[in-house]
Amino acid sequence: MLIGARVLLGFGTCAGYPAAMALVRSEAERTGRDSPGGVLTALAVANQTVAVVGPLLGGLLIAVGGWRATFALNVPLAVAAVLLGLLRLPRAKPEAKPTARFTARPTAQSTAQSTGGSPPRGSLAARLDLPGMGLFAAMLVSLLLFLMNPHLRDWYLLALAAAAGAAFAARELRAATPFIDLRVLGGNTPLLATYGRALVAYVVSYSFLYGFTQWTEEGFGLTPFHAGLAQIPMFLLATGVSIVSGRSTSVRGKLLLGAVGQITACLVILLLGGDSPLWMLLLVALIFGVPQGLNNLALQNSVYFQADPERTASSAGLLRTFAYIGSMVASAATAASFGQHADTGGLHRLAWVMLGAGLLYLLLTLFDRTLGRTAGTGTRASL
Numbered sequence: 001m002l003i004g005a006r007v008l009l010g011f012g013t014c015a016g017y018p019a020a021m022a023l024v025r026s027e028a029e030r031t032g033r034d035s036p037g038g039v040l041t042a043l044a045v046a047n048q049t050v051a052v053v054g055p056l057l058g059g060l061l062i063a064v065g066g067w068r069a070t071f072a073l074n075v076p077l078a079v080a081a082v083l084l085g086l087l088r089l090p091r092a093k094p095e096a097k098p099t100a101r102f103t104a105r106p107t108a109q110s111t112a113q114s115t116g117g118s119p120p121r122g123s124l125a126a127r128l129d130l131p132g133m134g135l136f137a138a139m140l141v142s143l144l145l146f147l148m149n150p151h152l153r154d155w156y157l158l159a160l161a162a163a164a165g166a167a168f169a170a171r172e173l174r175a176a177t178p179f180i181d182l183r184v185l186g187g188n189t190p191l192l193a194t195y196g197r198a199l200v201a202y203v204v205s206y207s208f209l210y211g212f213t214q215w216t217e218e219g220f221g222l223t224p225f226h227a228g229l230a231q232i233p234m235f236l237l238a239t240g241v242s243i244v245s246g247r248s249t250s251v252r253g254k255l256l257l258g259a260v261g262q263i264t265a266c267l268v269i270l271l272l273g274g275d276s277p278l279w280m281l282l283l284v285a286l287i288f289g290v291p292q293g294l295n296n297l298a299l300q301n302s303v304y305f306q307a308d309p310e311r312t313a314s315s316a317g318l319l320r321t322f323a324y325i326g327s328m329v330a331s332a333a334t335a336a337s338f339g340q341h342a343d344t345g346g347l348h349r350l351a352w353v354m355l356g357a358g359l360l361y362l363l364l365t366l367f368d369r370t371l372g373r374t375a376g377t378g379t380r381a382s383l
Helices: 002-013 016-031 037-065 068-072 074-088 108-116 130-148 152-174 182-186 189-218 224-229 232-245 252-269 278-306 309-338 344-366
Strands: none
Touching: 016 037, 016 278, 016 309, 037 068, 037 224, 037 232, 037 278, 068 074, 130 152, 130 309, 152 182, 189 224, 189 252, 189 278, 189 309, 189 344, 232 278, 252 278, 252 344, 278 309, 309 344
16 A cells, blocks of 8 residues: 555656746746746755755654654645646647648658657557556666665566666657657767766765665664754755855856765765764765755756757656666665664665765766757857
8 A cells, every 4th residue: 555655646746847847948938038047946946855854854744643644744735736736837828720731741850850859749648658668667676676685596687677678778769659769868968968967866865865864763873853853954055055056057067066075975974883973963964965955956957958948848857767766776775785774884885885876976077078068059058
Protein backbone atom coordinates (compact mmCIF):
# COMPACT_ATOMS: atom_id res chain seq x y z
CA MET A 1 0.00 0.00 0.00
CA LEU A 2 2.86 2.36 0.85
CA ILE A 3 4.57 1.71 -2.48
CA GLY A 4 1.28 2.09 -4.33
CA ALA A 5 0.63 5.43 -2.64
CA ARG A 6 4.11 6.60 -3.55
CA VAL A 7 3.56 5.62 -7.19
CA LEU A 8 0.37 7.70 -7.28
CA LEU A 9 2.26 10.64 -5.79
CA GLY A 10 4.87 10.19 -8.49
CA PHE A 11 2.25 10.41 -11.23
CA GLY A 12 0.98 13.64 -9.74
CA THR A 13 4.26 15.38 -9.00
CA CYS A 14 6.04 14.43 -12.24
CA ALA A 15 3.90 16.88 -14.24
CA GLY A 16 4.44 19.94 -12.06
CA TYR A 17 7.98 20.98 -12.92
CA PRO A 18 7.84 20.42 -16.73
CA ALA A 19 4.51 22.25 -16.85
CA ALA A 20 5.99 25.14 -14.86
CA MET A 21 8.97 25.44 -17.23
CA ALA A 22 6.66 25.33 -20.27
CA LEU A 23 4.52 28.04 -18.69
CA VAL A 24 7.60 30.21 -18.08
CA ARG A 25 8.61 29.77 -21.74
CA SER A 26 5.15 30.58 -23.12
CA GLU A 27 4.82 33.65 -20.90
CA ALA A 28 8.30 34.81 -21.93
CA GLU A 29 7.27 34.59 -25.59
CA ARG A 30 3.97 36.37 -24.89
CA THR A 31 5.60 39.25 -23.00
CA GLY A 32 8.74 39.45 -25.14
CA ARG A 33 11.06 38.81 -22.17
CA ASP A 34 13.18 35.86 -23.26
CA SER A 35 15.30 35.80 -20.09
CA PRO A 36 12.88 35.80 -17.14
CA GLY A 37 15.65 35.50 -14.54
CA GLY A 38 13.43 36.45 -11.61
CA VAL A 39 10.81 33.83 -12.46
CA LEU A 40 13.41 31.10 -12.97
CA THR A 41 15.03 32.05 -9.67
CA ALA A 42 11.68 31.88 -7.88
CA LEU A 43 11.05 28.44 -9.40
CA ALA A 44 14.50 27.23 -8.34
CA VAL A 45 14.04 28.60 -4.82
CA ALA A 46 10.66 26.87 -4.54
CA ASN A 47 12.12 23.55 -5.71
CA GLN A 48 15.14 23.57 -3.43
CA THR A 49 13.13 24.92 -0.49
CA VAL A 50 10.73 22.01 -0.65
CA ALA A 51 13.61 19.54 -0.97
CA VAL A 52 15.53 20.96 1.97
CA VAL A 53 12.67 21.81 4.31
CA GLY A 54 11.29 18.28 3.86
CA PRO A 55 13.40 16.62 6.60
CA LEU A 56 12.46 19.32 9.13
CA LEU A 57 8.76 19.24 8.33
CA GLY A 58 8.81 15.45 8.05
CA GLY A 59 10.43 15.10 11.46
CA LEU A 60 7.86 17.42 13.00
CA LEU A 61 4.93 15.59 11.39
CA ILE A 62 6.28 12.19 12.48
CA ALA A 63 6.70 13.46 16.04
CA VAL A 64 3.14 14.82 16.10
CA GLY A 65 1.11 12.30 14.09
CA GLY A 66 3.37 9.43 12.96
CA TRP A 67 4.65 8.69 9.46
CA ARG A 68 1.13 8.73 7.99
CA ALA A 69 0.96 12.45 8.69
CA THR A 70 3.61 13.03 6.01
CA PHE A 71 1.12 11.69 3.45
CA ALA A 72 -1.95 13.35 4.96
CA LEU A 73 -0.36 16.78 4.56
CA ASN A 74 -0.47 16.37 0.78
CA VAL A 75 -4.28 16.31 0.73
CA PRO A 76 -4.91 19.98 1.69
CA LEU A 77 -1.85 21.06 -0.31
CA ALA A 78 -3.18 19.35 -3.44
CA VAL A 79 -6.64 20.88 -2.98
CA ALA A 80 -5.10 24.34 -2.57
CA ALA A 81 -2.96 23.78 -5.69
CA VAL A 82 -5.98 22.83 -7.79
CA LEU A 83 -7.98 25.87 -6.61
CA LEU A 84 -5.08 28.28 -7.17
CA GLY A 85 -4.45 26.77 -10.59
CA LEU A 86 -8.05 27.23 -11.63
CA LEU A 87 -8.01 30.84 -10.46
CA ARG A 88 -4.57 32.04 -11.48
CA LEU A 89 -3.01 29.96 -14.28
CA PRO A 90 -3.45 31.38 -17.80
CA ARG A 91 -5.75 29.42 -20.03
CA ALA A 92 -4.49 28.09 -23.36
CA LYS A 93 -6.06 29.71 -26.40
CA PRO A 94 -7.90 27.35 -28.77
CA GLU A 95 -5.93 26.63 -31.93
CA ALA A 96 -7.34 27.77 -35.25
CA LYS A 97 -8.61 24.99 -37.47
CA PRO A 98 -6.94 24.58 -40.87
CA THR A 99 -8.96 25.83 -43.81
CA ALA A 100 -7.02 24.28 -46.70
CA ARG A 101 -8.96 21.76 -48.79
CA PHE A 102 -5.96 19.89 -50.06
CA THR A 103 -3.10 17.96 -48.52
CA ALA A 104 0.26 19.65 -49.04
CA ARG A 105 3.24 17.74 -50.20
CA PRO A 106 5.63 16.86 -47.36
CA THR A 107 8.57 19.26 -47.26
CA ALA A 108 11.94 19.00 -45.58
CA GLN A 109 10.69 21.27 -42.83
CA SER A 110 7.56 19.24 -42.18
CA THR A 111 9.58 16.02 -42.19
CA ALA A 112 12.05 17.48 -39.71
CA GLN A 113 9.21 18.60 -37.48
CA SER A 114 7.70 15.12 -37.52
CA THR A 115 10.96 13.58 -36.34
CA GLY A 116 12.68 16.27 -34.31
CA GLY A 117 10.25 19.13 -33.73
CA SER A 118 6.95 19.34 -31.95
CA PRO A 119 5.19 16.00 -31.45
CA PRO A 120 2.21 15.42 -33.71
CA ARG A 121 -1.22 16.28 -32.46
CA GLY A 122 -3.77 13.63 -31.67
CA SER A 123 -5.38 11.75 -28.85
CA LEU A 124 -3.52 11.20 -25.62
CA ALA A 125 -3.31 7.47 -26.26
CA ALA A 126 -1.74 8.08 -29.67
CA ARG A 127 0.90 10.41 -28.20
CA LEU A 128 1.88 8.11 -25.33
CA ASP A 129 4.80 5.80 -26.02
CA LEU A 130 3.76 3.05 -23.60
CA PRO A 131 6.30 0.46 -24.88
CA GLY A 132 9.09 3.01 -24.54
CA MET A 133 7.99 3.89 -21.00
CA GLY A 134 7.88 0.22 -20.06
CA LEU A 135 11.38 -0.47 -21.40
CA PHE A 136 12.75 2.64 -19.69
CA ALA A 137 11.21 1.57 -16.38
CA ALA A 138 12.55 -1.99 -16.78
CA MET A 139 16.04 -0.62 -17.38
CA LEU A 140 15.99 1.62 -14.31
CA VAL A 141 14.39 -0.92 -11.97
CA SER A 142 16.86 -3.64 -12.96
CA LEU A 143 19.78 -1.27 -12.44
CA LEU A 144 18.44 -0.09 -9.09
CA LEU A 145 17.91 -3.65 -7.82
CA PHE A 146 21.51 -4.46 -8.65
CA LEU A 147 22.91 -1.27 -7.11
CA MET A 148 20.99 -1.78 -3.86
CA ASN A 149 23.14 -4.85 -3.08
CA PRO A 150 25.90 -5.25 -5.71
CA HIS A 151 27.11 -8.86 -6.03
CA LEU A 152 28.35 -11.04 -8.87
CA ARG A 153 25.55 -13.54 -8.28
CA ASP A 154 23.10 -10.87 -9.47
CA TRP A 155 24.86 -10.32 -12.81
CA TYR A 156 21.63 -11.09 -14.62
CA LEU A 157 20.17 -7.81 -13.36
CA LEU A 158 22.90 -5.88 -15.16
CA ALA A 159 22.32 -7.97 -18.27
CA LEU A 160 18.59 -7.27 -18.04
CA ALA A 161 19.23 -3.54 -17.63
CA ALA A 162 21.54 -3.54 -20.66
CA ALA A 163 19.07 -5.49 -22.78
CA ALA A 164 16.18 -3.21 -21.77
CA GLY A 165 18.35 -0.18 -22.52
CA ALA A 166 19.24 -1.45 -25.99
CA ALA A 167 15.60 -2.29 -26.75
CA PHE A 168 14.56 1.13 -25.44
CA ALA A 169 17.04 2.91 -27.74
CA ALA A 170 15.89 0.87 -30.75
CA ARG A 171 12.26 1.59 -29.95
CA GLU A 172 12.75 5.35 -29.46
CA LEU A 173 14.66 5.74 -32.73
CA ARG A 174 11.73 4.24 -34.65
CA ALA A 175 8.75 5.59 -32.72
CA ALA A 176 6.68 8.39 -34.28
CA THR A 177 6.12 9.99 -30.86
CA PRO A 178 8.99 8.71 -28.69
CA PHE A 179 8.94 8.88 -24.91
CA ILE A 180 12.49 10.33 -25.06
CA ASP A 181 13.48 11.65 -28.49
CA LEU A 182 17.02 10.30 -28.75
CA ARG A 183 17.44 11.82 -32.22
CA VAL A 184 17.01 15.33 -30.87
CA LEU A 185 19.15 14.70 -27.80
CA GLY A 186 21.92 13.22 -29.91
CA GLY A 187 22.35 16.54 -31.70
CA ASN A 188 22.37 18.69 -28.56
CA THR A 189 25.67 18.00 -26.82
CA PRO A 190 25.44 20.94 -24.35
CA LEU A 191 22.07 19.66 -23.10
CA LEU A 192 23.41 16.11 -22.73
CA ALA A 193 26.33 17.49 -20.69
CA THR A 194 23.84 19.31 -18.46
CA TYR A 195 21.95 16.08 -17.85
CA GLY A 196 25.21 14.34 -16.96
CA ARG A 197 26.06 17.08 -14.48
CA ALA A 198 22.57 16.85 -13.00
CA LEU A 199 22.95 13.11 -12.42
CA VAL A 200 26.22 13.34 -10.47
CA ALA A 201 25.19 16.54 -8.67
CA TYR A 202 22.06 14.89 -7.31
CA VAL A 203 23.98 11.77 -6.32
CA VAL A 204 25.82 14.03 -3.87
CA SER A 205 22.74 16.03 -2.88
CA TYR A 206 20.45 13.07 -2.21
CA SER A 207 23.21 11.07 -0.51
CA PHE A 208 23.50 13.93 1.94
CA LEU A 209 19.76 14.32 2.43
CA TYR A 210 19.27 10.56 2.89
CA GLY A 211 22.50 9.39 4.47
CA PHE A 212 23.53 12.31 6.64
CA THR A 213 20.05 12.63 8.13
CA GLN A 214 19.94 8.91 8.87
CA TRP A 215 23.38 9.04 10.51
CA THR A 216 22.45 12.01 12.72
CA GLU A 217 19.66 9.87 14.15
CA GLU A 218 21.28 6.42 14.42
CA GLY A 219 24.97 7.30 14.63
CA PHE A 220 24.81 10.60 16.50
CA GLY A 221 21.65 10.08 18.55
CA LEU A 222 19.35 12.91 17.44
CA THR A 223 15.58 12.54 17.28
CA PRO A 224 13.92 12.82 13.83
CA PHE A 225 12.74 16.34 14.72
CA HIS A 226 16.18 17.49 15.90
CA ALA A 227 17.79 15.86 12.85
CA GLY A 228 15.56 18.09 10.74
CA LEU A 229 16.48 21.13 12.82
CA ALA A 230 20.17 20.41 12.17
CA GLN A 231 19.54 21.07 8.47
CA ILE A 232 18.00 24.52 8.99
CA PRO A 233 21.35 26.26 8.23
CA MET A 234 21.42 24.58 4.83
CA PHE A 235 17.82 25.61 4.14
CA LEU A 236 18.43 29.24 5.04
CA LEU A 237 21.74 29.62 3.23
CA ALA A 238 20.51 27.77 0.11
CA THR A 239 17.53 30.10 -0.16
CA GLY A 240 19.71 33.18 0.27
CA VAL A 241 22.30 31.95 -2.23
CA SER A 242 19.61 31.24 -4.84
CA ILE A 243 18.07 34.68 -4.44
CA VAL A 244 21.39 36.54 -4.62
CA SER A 245 22.91 34.47 -7.42
CA GLY A 246 19.69 34.55 -9.42
CA ARG A 247 20.46 38.15 -10.35
CA SER A 248 23.39 36.97 -12.46
CA THR A 249 22.87 35.25 -15.82
CA SER A 250 26.20 33.42 -15.63
CA VAL A 251 25.91 29.65 -15.28
CA ARG A 252 29.51 28.49 -15.36
CA GLY A 253 30.46 30.36 -12.17
CA LYS A 254 27.50 28.87 -10.28
CA LEU A 255 28.37 25.35 -11.41
CA LEU A 256 32.04 25.68 -10.42
CA LEU A 257 31.27 27.17 -7.01
CA GLY A 258 28.61 24.51 -6.44
CA ALA A 259 31.10 21.76 -7.27
CA VAL A 260 33.70 23.21 -4.88
CA GLY A 261 31.05 23.46 -2.16
CA GLN A 262 30.08 19.80 -2.57
CA ILE A 263 33.70 18.65 -2.43
CA THR A 264 34.42 20.76 0.66
CA ALA A 265 31.37 19.44 2.50
CA CYS A 266 32.32 15.83 1.70
CA LEU A 267 35.82 16.39 3.11
CA VAL A 268 34.34 17.78 6.34
CA ILE A 269 32.02 14.76 6.62
CA LEU A 270 35.11 12.51 6.63
CA LEU A 271 36.13 14.25 9.87
CA LEU A 272 32.83 13.57 11.66
CA GLY A 273 32.37 10.96 14.36
CA GLY A 274 29.85 9.95 16.96
CA ASP A 275 31.54 12.21 19.53
CA SER A 276 31.88 15.24 17.25
CA PRO A 277 30.52 18.54 18.59
CA LEU A 278 27.14 19.62 17.34
CA TRP A 279 28.60 22.69 15.66
CA MET A 280 30.42 20.44 13.18
CA LEU A 281 27.10 18.96 12.03
CA LEU A 282 25.74 22.48 11.60
CA LEU A 283 28.90 23.45 9.70
CA VAL A 284 28.42 20.60 7.23
CA ALA A 285 24.79 21.62 6.67
CA LEU A 286 25.89 25.23 6.21
CA ILE A 287 28.52 24.33 3.61
CA PHE A 288 26.03 22.16 1.72
CA GLY A 289 23.71 25.16 1.54
CA VAL A 290 25.98 26.77 -1.06
CA PRO A 291 25.81 24.01 -3.73
CA GLN A 292 22.18 23.32 -2.82
CA GLY A 293 21.31 26.89 -3.74
CA LEU A 294 23.56 27.16 -6.80
CA ASN A 295 23.37 23.82 -8.60
CA ASN A 296 19.61 23.58 -8.97
CA LEU A 297 19.38 27.14 -10.28
CA ALA A 298 22.30 26.74 -12.70
CA LEU A 299 21.09 23.41 -14.09
CA GLN A 300 17.57 24.73 -14.52
CA ASN A 301 18.78 27.84 -16.36
CA SER A 302 21.05 25.69 -18.55
CA VAL A 303 18.12 23.56 -19.71
CA TYR A 304 15.97 26.63 -20.33
CA PHE A 305 18.51 28.13 -22.73
CA GLN A 306 19.95 24.93 -24.24
CA ALA A 307 16.72 23.11 -25.04
CA ASP A 308 14.65 23.50 -28.17
CA PRO A 309 11.96 26.09 -27.19
CA GLU A 310 9.27 23.74 -28.52
CA ARG A 311 10.52 21.02 -26.17
CA THR A 312 11.00 23.03 -23.00
CA ALA A 313 8.59 20.91 -20.99
CA SER A 314 9.97 17.54 -22.06
CA SER A 315 13.57 18.77 -21.65
CA ALA A 316 12.76 19.97 -18.13
CA GLY A 317 11.13 16.63 -17.44
CA LEU A 318 14.33 14.89 -18.53
CA LEU A 319 16.31 17.08 -16.14
CA ARG A 320 14.11 15.77 -13.35
CA THR A 321 14.51 12.23 -14.68
CA PHE A 322 18.28 12.44 -14.44
CA ALA A 323 17.96 14.02 -11.00
CA TYR A 324 15.81 11.08 -9.88
CA ILE A 325 18.29 8.62 -11.36
CA GLY A 326 20.85 10.40 -9.17
CA SER A 327 18.55 9.90 -6.19
CA MET A 328 18.30 6.18 -7.03
CA VAL A 329 22.08 5.89 -7.14
CA ALA A 330 22.23 7.80 -3.85
CA SER A 331 19.70 5.44 -2.27
CA ALA A 332 21.69 2.42 -3.42
CA ALA A 333 24.96 3.96 -2.20
CA THR A 334 23.40 4.76 1.17
CA ALA A 335 22.07 1.22 1.58
CA ALA A 336 25.40 -0.32 0.56
CA SER A 337 27.38 1.99 2.84
CA PHE A 338 25.25 1.64 5.97
CA GLY A 339 23.92 -1.90 5.80
CA GLN A 340 21.71 -2.56 8.82
CA HIS A 341 22.88 0.42 10.88
CA ALA A 342 23.90 3.98 10.00
CA ASP A 343 27.19 4.12 11.90
CA THR A 344 30.14 6.47 11.43
CA GLY A 345 32.10 4.00 9.30
CA GLY A 346 29.17 3.78 6.89
CA LEU A 347 28.92 7.57 6.78
CA HIS A 348 32.58 7.81 5.80
CA ARG A 349 32.13 5.18 3.08
CA LEU A 350 29.20 7.15 1.74
CA ALA A 351 31.27 10.36 1.89
CA TRP A 352 33.89 8.79 -0.40
CA VAL A 353 31.16 7.96 -2.94
CA MET A 354 29.89 11.52 -2.67
CA LEU A 355 33.40 12.89 -3.07
CA GLY A 356 33.94 10.88 -6.24
CA ALA A 357 30.66 12.16 -7.69
CA GLY A 358 31.56 15.72 -6.67
CA LEU A 359 34.94 15.51 -8.42
CA LEU A 360 33.27 14.15 -11.57
CA TYR A 361 30.81 17.05 -11.43
CA LEU A 362 33.71 19.49 -11.24
CA LEU A 363 35.49 17.87 -14.21
CA LEU A 364 32.32 17.87 -16.32
CA THR A 365 32.05 21.60 -15.69
CA LEU A 366 35.71 22.51 -16.17
CA PHE A 367 36.03 20.77 -19.54
CA ASP A 368 32.66 21.84 -20.97
CA ARG A 369 33.60 24.63 -23.38
CA THR A 370 29.98 25.20 -24.39
CA LEU A 371 29.30 26.88 -21.05
CA GLY A 372 31.28 29.89 -22.20
CA ARG A 373 29.29 30.37 -25.37
CA THR A 374 26.27 32.52 -25.85
CA ALA A 375 23.04 30.59 -25.33
CA GLY A 376 21.27 32.41 -28.08
CA THR A 377 20.65 35.77 -29.60
CA GLY A 378 18.98 38.90 -28.41
CA THR A 379 18.30 38.88 -24.70
CA ARG A 380 19.30 35.26 -24.18
CA ALA A 381 21.97 34.96 -21.54
CA SER A 382 25.52 33.75 -21.76
CA LEU A 383 26.08 30.42 -20.07
